[in-house]
Amino acid sequence: MGWQRDVYEGIRPLFFAADAESIHRWTVTAVRKAAEGSYGRTLLSHLAADGRAGSWSARPVEHMGLQFRNPVGLGAGFDKDGEAIAGWGALGFGFAEVGTVTPVGQPGNARPRVWRLPDDGALVNRMGFNNHGATALADRVARARPWLPPDFVVGVSIGRGAGTGDDAADADYLAAARVVAPVADYLAINVSSPNTAGLLALEEPDRLAA
Numbered sequence: 001m002g003w004q005r006d007v008y009e010g011i012r013p014l015f016f017a018a019d020a021e022s023i024h025r026w027t028v029t030a031v032r033k034a035a036e037g038s039y040g041r042t043l044l045s046h047l048a049a050d051g052r053a054g055s056w057s058a059r060p061v062e063h064m065g066l067q068f069r070n071p072v073g074l075g076a077g078f079d080k081d082g083e084a085i086a087g088w089g090a091l092g093f094g095f096a097e098v099g100t101v102t103p104v105g106q107p108g109n110a111r112p113r114v115w116r117l118p119d120d121g122a123l124v125n126r127m128g129f130n131n132h133g134a135t136a137l138a139d140r141v142a143r144a145r146p147w148l149p150p151d152f153v154v155g156v157s158i159g160r161g162a163g164t165g166d167d168a169a170d171a172d173y174l175a176a177a178r179v180v181a182p183v184a185d186y187l188a189i190n191v192s193s194p195n196t197a198g199l200l201a202l203e204e205p206d207r208l209a210a
Helices: 003-016 020-034 038-047 085-090 134-147 166-180 199-203 205-209
Strands: 061-063 066-068 095-101 114-117 122-125 153-158 186-189
Touching: 020 038, 020 085, 020 114, 038 085, 066 153, 085 095, 085 134, 095 134, 095 166, 134 153, 134 166, 153 166, 166 186, 166 199, 199 205
Parallel strands: 095 153, 153 186
Antiparallel strands: 061 066, 114 122
């Protein structure tokens, strides 16, 4: 990434002076605010210009009947509430998967719930589907659409509420899907998070088929 990496290495100690979740929150907010205006979106595009210079940026991908402008996207869990979708488009991503979102908003697990592993260059994340709810997310996706590149794909990951029993899990997924499907290009059904009690049981073939 050239000079961007040099800048990051310079300010990295400042980032590490704060807890990981706070830095995550500030990053999403900064990208959201930058993307609210045309000058900010242009700035984000310039910041990412070196990263888009490689061959991946001009390599469209067709999958599931969708055309992605390139194969590099933002995974679910980073922008849970779809606050900065226009920013991810400006930064050159081919798609963003927002969520995981539940039918009704919930706080997630108690903090602290994100830890750095500096020696491994990794994070431990047990946020637990903290989000503002499906309706709020659907509204944000709809508002972002006019500012997105025409071939930018938006996926939405949907999940079961933490307080929902196993016998009502199907209803939670359906409720979330009905709200976000009209604004999403695709849906992802999240049954793989270990941070919601009992969720992994939904990976059993009979439960998943239901």
